[in-house]
Amino acid sequence: MRALLWIVGVVAGVLILLGLLLEAVRWLIIIGLAALVVVIVLAAVKTRRVLNRPAGRR
Template identity: 60%
Template sequence: MRAVLWIVGIAGGALLLLGLLLEAARWLVIIGGIALVAVAVLGFLQGRRAARRQPPSRR
């Protein structure tokens, strides 16, 4: 009986830790996606600003 309680306790702890890790991973993916969109928008704005500063090339 004691072995069964240990197995159930260890399995429960493992499932709890796995759930916490998956929840943290989900939030990290969301934060990473937001950061990726922010970097893309800032890069686009920097590119437009740099293009406006340069005089048009004469050919």
């Protein structure tokens, strides 16, 4: 009986840790995608500034 309780406890702990890990991975993916969008927007803005500068200042 004691071994069964240990097995159930270990399995429950693994499932809880796996759930937390999957949740963390999901949030990291969301944060990474948001950062990627910000980088693309900043690159586009910087490129437009460079292209709109007068030719003599390049």
